[in-house]
Amino acid sequence: MVASRSARERKAAAQAGPLARVTIDLDGQQQFLYRISCTSCVARGHRAWSTHRAGEDNGFMAAMDRWTFHLVEKHPGEDAPCLAFLGEAQQRLHERREGG
Numbered sequence: 001m002v003a004s005r006s007a008r009e010r011k012a013a014a015q016a017g018p019l020a021r022v023t024i025d026l027d028g029q030q031q032f033l034y035r036i037s038c039t040s041c042v043a044r045g046h047r048a049w050s051t052h053r054a055g056e057d058n059g060f061m062a063a064m065d066r067w068t069f070h071l072v073e074k075h076p077g078e079d080a081p082c083l084a085f086l087g088e089a090q091q092r093l094h095e096r097r098e099g100g
């Protein structure tokens, strides 16, 4: 499990794009805890933006979805592989709001 953590980190960082800083911790239940912070917001002295979500693939997707929305809202000129999944992220957000 732990051995694959850095590989997951690299994969998530590649997908999140150059502005993101991705780290993965393990929580008390040995679950992956995804953290994505925005290097651009930090550099500009804004309140640092970051999201963290626990869990396996669900946690990864929830964190990446939030990051994708952050990019679209705050850094519309930026390019990142995760933006290709913006439509799916919005669909998931909608489904979560509907409660299903």
Ligand SMILES: [Zn+2]
Pocket (backbone or CB within 6 Å): 038, 039, 040, 041, 049, 070, 074, 075
């Ligand atoms: Zn930002």
